[in-house]
Amino acid sequence: MKCRVCREPAIIDIRRHNANFCADHFLRLCRDQTQKAIDEFAMIERGERCLVAVSGGKDSLAVWDILIELGYEADGLYLGLGIGEYSDESGAFARAFAAERGLRLIEIDLPTHYGYDIPRGAKAARRAPCSACGLSKRHLFDQAAIDGGYDVVVTGHNLDDEAAVLFGNVLRWQTDYLGRQLPVLPARDGFPRKVKPLVRLGEREMAAYCVVRGIDYIVEECPMAVGNKHLGYKEALNAIEAQSPGSKHSFYFEFLAKASAHFRPEAEGDQADLVACERCGAPTTNEVCAFCRLVERAGGTPPEAGHAVAHADGSVAVHLGGTRRAPAPAAPVELPTGSQVGSQVGSQVEAEVPA
Amino acid sequence: MKCRVCREPAIIDIRRHNANFCADHFLRLCRDQTQKAIDEFAMIERGERCLVAVSGGKDSLAVWDILIELGYEADGLYLGLGIGEYSDESGAFARAFAAERGLRLIEIDLPTHYGYDIPRGAKAARRAPCSACGLSKRHLFDQAAIDGGYDVVVTGHNLDDEAAVLFGNVLRWQTDYLGRQLPVLPARDGFPRKVKPLVRLGEREMAAYCVVRGIDYIVEECPMAVGNKHLGYKEALNAIEAQSPGSKHSFYFEFLAKASAHFRPEAEGDQADLVACERCGAPTTNEVCAFCRLVERAGGTPPEAGHAVAHADGSVAVHLGGTRRAPAPAAPVELPTGSQVGSQVGSQVEAEVPA
Numbered sequence: 001m002k003c004r005v006c007r008e009p010a011i012i013d014i015r016r017h018n019a020n021f022c023a024d025h026f027l028r029l030c031r032d033q034t035q036k037a038i039d040e041f042a043m044i045e046r047g048e049r050c051l052v053a054v055s056g057g058k059d060s061l062a063v064w065d066i067l068i069e070l071g072y073e074a075d076g077l078y079l080g081l082g083i084g085e086y087s088d089e090s091g092a093f094a095r096a097f098a099a100e101r102g103l104r105l106i107e108i109d110l111p112t113h114y115g116y117d118i119p120r121g122a123k124a125a126r127r128a129p130c131s132a133c134g135l136s137k138r139h140l141f142d143q144a145a146i147d148g149g150y151d152v153v154v155t156g157h158n159l160d161d162e163a164a165v166l167f168g169n170v171l172r173w174q175t176d177y178l179g180r181q182l183p184v185l186p187a188r189d190g191f192p193r194k195v196k197p198l199v200r201l202g203e204r205e206m207a208a209y210c211v212v213r214g215i216d217y218i219v220e221e222c223p224m225a226v227g228n229k230h231l232g233y234k235e236a237l238n239a240i241e242a243q244s245p246g247s248k249h250s251f252y253f254e255f256l257a258k259a260s261a262h263f264r265p266e267a268e269g270d271q272a273d274l275v276a277c278e279r280c281g282a283p284t285t286n287e288v289c290a291f292c293r294l295v296e297r298a299g300g301t302p303p304e305a306g307h308a309v310a311h312a313d314g315s316v317a318v319h320l321g322g323t324r325r326a327p328a329p330a331a332p333v334e335l336p337t338g339s340q341v342g343s344q345v346g347s348q349v350e351a352e353v354p355a
Numbered sequence: 356m357k358c359r360v361c362r363e364p365a366i367i368d369i370r371r372h373n374a375n376f377c378a379d380h381f382l383r384l385c386r387d388q389t390q391k392a393i394d395e396f397a398m399i400e401r402g403e404r405c406l407v408a409v410s411g412g413k414d415s416l417a418v419w420d421i422l423i424e425l426g427y428e429a430d431g432l433y434l435g436l437g438i439g440e441y442s443d444e445s446g447a448f449a450r451a452f453a454a455e456r457g458l459r460l461i462e463i464d465l466p467t468h469y470g471y472d473i474p475r476g477a478k479a480a481r482r483a484p485c486s487a488c489g490l491s492k493r494h495l496f497d498q499a500a501i502d503g504g505y506d507v508v509v510t511g512h513n514l515d516d517e518a519a520v521l522f523g524n525v526l527r528w529q530t531d532y533l534g535r536q537l538p539v540l541p542a543r544d545g546f547p548r549k550v551k552p553l554v555r556l557g558e559r560e561m562a563a564y565c566v567v568r569g570i571d572y573i574v575e576e577c578p579m580a581v582g583n584k585h586l587g588y589k590e591a592l593n594a595i596e597a598q599s600p601g602s603k604h605s606f607y608f609e610f611l612a613k614a615s616a617h618f619r620p621e622a623e624g625d626q627a628d629l630v631a632c633e634r635c636g637a638p639t640t641n642e643v644c645a646f647c648r649l650v651e652r653a654g655g656t657p658p659e660a661g662h663a664v665a666h667a668d669g670s671v672a673v674h675l676g677g678t679r680r681a682p683a684p685a686a687p688v689e690l691p692t693g694s695q696v697g698s699q700v701g702s703q704v705e706a707e708v709p710a
Contacts, residue, residue: 173609256530
């Protein structure tokens with residue numbers, strides 16, 4: 001097995017490319033594919049400030065690493081979800097990654113800053129854990145980006161993630177979600193731009209990337225996600241991919257090229273008038289946004305305006321809150337392209353930070 | 356486990372209905388669901404003449420049986436594909452079914468009447484066997500229906516078949532096929548109406564139906580189909596269905612309700628001007644239709660006009676050919692709704708007779 005580029009011994013085969021790569025050329029492939037996605041979908045301009053949603057898993061640490069390697073300006077945001085040991089360990093991986101590289105890591109801890117955690121909060125709010133988690137992440141990443149003056153929120157969703165979400169959306173033909181499942185969601189009043197630079201790379205490649213780069217990450221799946229439908233969709237697609245390499249890629253990219261626009265009207269139909277949440281100011285279609293309702297039902301305490309905690313390792317924990325404001329009800333509303341609208345959350349896993 | 360209707364001991368559970376049924380009420384369910392599909396999609400009017408595409412498998416024999424039970428007028432058409440023992444046995448099951456019930460079975464035998472069989476023909480024509488088979492079936496069923504004055508061609512595609520075809524079509528986002536994947540394809544000049552009355556019933560139910568009704572059918576999969584993609588799609592969807600009963604039903608019926616119409620323009624775009632095939636007269640977009648090209652490349656011999664062979668069991672073998680005529684090139688062409696257009700065949704399994 002030889003590297004396609006240099007004919008030296010290869011360390012990985014990528015069946016959908018029908019090619020093998022040595023370590024150096026594999027890393028180059030990952031960077032090239034990321035740059036290609038960024039350019040193809042106009043995700044990030046040079047000089048823009050990126051906020052990377054960091055979970056401590058392979059994808060989010062890899063995308064942060066690649067963005068830095070490609071010369072982009074990128075800070076990280078880690079959200080402590082209060083999921084027992086899983087959160088303790090994933091936070092430690094995120095902090096170690098940032099500290100070793102002298103990168104800035106913002107931290108928000110749900111139990112400390114909002115008075116609830118995902119397991120108890122989801123139960124109290126009668127939501128599936130992945131649903132409560134996704135809602136919390138979307139809200140807090142958006143808010144942190146707006147408050148911190150970032151141009152764009154970056155998530156580590158890879159091709160496997162996007163293909164599985166797409167599969168879930170077509171299984172129920174959720175045409176509004178289909179109309180919004182894009183690798184870039186443009187900024188709108190009150191919402192930052194969101195991008196997924198890893199859509200051209202698979203889960204297996206991202207694990208290999210971290211191994212080759214010496215990035216330690218949390219390997220375990222989140223214990224709350226075990227057995228969820230999303231993982232079932234991934235398994236089904238893996239079986240298809242094994243039968244026909246390249247199936248996931250064509251499923252996702254042919255969707256973008258040939259079908260996505262068909263569902264735009266349904267996505268636009270969801271863009272009801274946005275108002276500012278009475279409590280936190282975030283854009284919402286209700287008086288109180290879905291996040292504030294979740295916090296309330298979970299018995300949490302939405303905090304006052306932000307404070308920051310400096311860590312010994314040079315990373316920074318910032319508590320954010322209350323500074324975002326949605327447009328007044330009468331303000332013109334742009335093309336709706338995201339699963340960003342208050343309680344109109346996407347499929348429950350659509351905007352989560354991948355493992 | 357008790358019957359939902361009468362509380363007597365049940366013989367089958369249907370998880371997507373969250374219900375169990377005794378033999379009698381299970382048969383009633385199958386008939387009711389078939390009638391519901393017929394009515395919902397205006398498949399067959401009372402008094403119309405149906406031609407059932409019979410393979411000798413559970414689905415085609417079941418749909419024929421159910422149509423007769425429901426009071427429809429239905430003859431059968433069996434196509435001998437020349438696939439060794441599989442064809443010998445499947446033909447015997449079809450003949451026995453018809454003879455026991457005094458039903459009329461038309462037979463066309465590819466080796467006898469057209470001088471080729473699927474295994475050698477596909478190889479010679481450099482087509483996948485399932486592709487050559489599907490093309491042959493579509494052409495000969497259409498022609499037999501037109502020549503025999505039938506109002507509608509009935510196939511035994513069940514929910515599992517349709518969901519798997521849909522999955523294959525969305526995996527590649529073949530928007531033209533998506534725009535034509537309907538349970539009813541209206542008649543157009545030169546093409547008969549085609550309907551799939553079993554779309555509300557699953558594969559497992561059809562096997563159970565045959566067992567309960569004492570219908571002997573060929574259990575083996577076609578040996579040419581083993582390992583094909585279509586079966587892989589079925590397996591993947593079975594895994595999803597096991598996780599979430601009802602997934603196949605919602606995948607297919609939500610598609611029809613919410614997404615199908617979006618792809619109509621692509622399906623219409625495929626409806627190029629139809630002309631009559633120089634050789635057989637069937638409607639085609641080329642000078643010579645895809646079937647006649649297949650026969651030629653397979654080394655076969657398109658026959659002269661039809662002759663019929665009466666079997667001892669009362670069934671009838673009819674050889675059909677050369678009487679169908681497409682509209683002149685300038686004739687107006689109706690809304691295109693089928694995977695019926697000459698070489699513009701649907702996905703390779705789209706219009707096959709199911710097992």
